[in-house]
Amino acid sequence: MDLKLITTFVPIVLMFGLMYLLLILPEKKRTKKYNEMMSSLKVNDEVLTRGGIMGRIVTCEETYFVIETSTARTKLKISKNGIASKINKDVE
Structure with missing residues (x-):
């Protein structure tokens, strides 16, 4: 058993x-x-959002980021959960 x-x-x-x-x-x-x-993440870091938008962080707040997305200085307010990854720029 x-x-x-x-x-x-x-x-x-x-x-x-x-x-x-x-x-x-x-x-x-x-x-x-x-x-x-x-x-x-801090100001001037390049990020990729979950929606595929690439931009540079302009403002860091507790619940959101403001990112600048183009040479026309378009600013978007993105929730912190909307950031997918940080884009590394390798300087050679």
Whole structure:
């Protein structure tokens, strides 16, 4: 009776462990990296919004950024959640 119980639950436990390793840990790493990037953003950083708009940060507030998007100095007020990534400019 005990052997049947063990052989029933061991595959289920292994499946949950594998799911944790393949799905949950990588997502935690991505979230941590994104939060570090968001906290390091400052004025004059180039960013890409989730909508695909590229711009330079003009103003940093607690819940939003104001970005300048073109040579015509078009300014957009973007929620902090709307920033997808920081664009790195490598100077060579």
